[in-house]
Amino acid sequence: MEPIIQLERATKDYGRGRGVFKVSFAVARGEVVGFLGANGAGKSVTMRLLMGFVRPSSGRVLIGGRDCFADRARIQRSVGYLPGELACPSDLTGRAFLDFVAAMRGARDHRRRDELTEFFELDPSARIRSMSKGTKQKLGIVAAFMGAPDVLLLDEPTSGLDLLMQRRFVELVRAERARGATVLLSSHVLGEVEGTCDRAIFIRRGHLSSQAQASDLTLDATLERLYGAEALGRHWEGDASAASAAFDSPSAASSKGGRS
Numbered sequence: 001m002e003p004i005i006q007l008e009r010a011t012k013d014y015g016r017g018r019g020v021f022k023v024s025f026a027v028a029r030g031e032v033v034g035f036l037g038a039n040g041a042g043k044s045v046t047m048r049l050l051m052g053f054v055r056p057s058s059g060r061v062l063i064g065g066r067d068c069f070a071d072r073a074r075i076q077r078s079v080g081y082l083p084g085e086l087a088c089p090s091d092l093t094g095r096a097f098l099d100f101v102a103a104m105r106g107a108r109d110h111r112r113r114d115e116l117t118e119f120f121e122l123d124p125s126a127r128i129r130s131m132s133k134g135t136k137q138k139l140g141i142v143a144a145f146m147g148a149p150d151v152l153l154l155d156e157p158t159s160g161l162d163l164l165m166q167r168r169f170v171e172l173v174r175a176e177r178a179r180g181a182t183v184l185l186s187s188h189v190l191g192e193v194e195g196t197c198d199r200a201i202f203i204r205r206g207h208l209s210s211q212a213q214a215s216d217l218t219l220d221a222t223l224e225r226l227y228g229a230e231a232l233g234r235h236w237e238g239d240a241s242a243a244s245a246a247f248d249s250p251s252a253a254s255s256k257g258g259r260s
């Protein structure tokens with residue numbers, strides 16, 4: 001199968017063990033792949049390497065055979081990217097932001113943007129600064145998908161979305177998959193990976209650790225792949241009675257607004 005997304009021993013070394021190291025994997029045309037890892041494992045750094053926002057310390061990062069850093073202007077125009085956190089001027093309205101992204105991509109047809117806005121029940125007339133976390137996330141989703149890109153890089157796409165919107169997101173990714181899009185999707189939500197992906201790859205402390213078919217992602221097996229048996233064996237051993245006493249003390253009550 002023709003690889004569209006390709007990393008070959010890609011390394012971004014931020015020092016003191018932080019970053020990603022010798023990461024190699026490929027995503028074939030039309031595949032939808034989940035990218036799973038604990039907090040700080042290296043998912044976003046890998047996504048940023050693919051978008052050409054950072055230059056690899058060594059190794060190769062390619063989309064459609066093009067070097068993601070050398071060809072970053074073209075990559076950033078053509079790839080649908082949903083960042084972990086939307087970084088955009090917050091005094092813009094949602095609509096102005098979407099217009100800006102469409103202009104950057106050279107998109108003139110706003111039909112799909114309007115369909116997506118309606119599907120996610122997004123009011124784009126509000127200023128971004130006044131939007132709730134979930135509303136901002138919907139805006140990011142519309143921006144990433146509206147150009148019907150061939151390749152989508154989605155960094156924790158349903159973060160902050162309510163249950164109904166999570167379900168709509170899964171429907172959308174399934175439709176994109178049917179259209180033939182190639183998708184890499186990082187997530188902490190197993191149901192979303194199972195519902196949308198063919199397979200999942202795991203990253204642990206900056207190193208690719210394993211992969212699995214999405215249909216084999218049981219909770220216990222996934223936890224072990226993500227954290228290892230040692231971390232799973234650790235349990236809360238703090239003093240629960242001290243914690244509840246702190247909440248019940250008169251000073252705690254007064255600092256919580258006089259709870260009686």
Ligand SMILES: Nc1ncnc2c1ncn2[C@@H]1O[C@H](COP(=O)(O)OP(=O)(O)OP(=O)(O)O)[C@@H](O)[C@H]1O
Pocket residue numbers: 014017018019020037038039040041042043044045046084
């Ligand atoms: N610009 C940077 N400078 C220094 N260290 C960085 C930088 N960006 C990321 N890192 C480090 O690289 C590692 C991987 O971070 P990354 O953001 O990719 O994690 P993640 O898997 O996306 O985590 P999360 O699930 O919490 O979003 C972390 O140790 C992080 O502190």
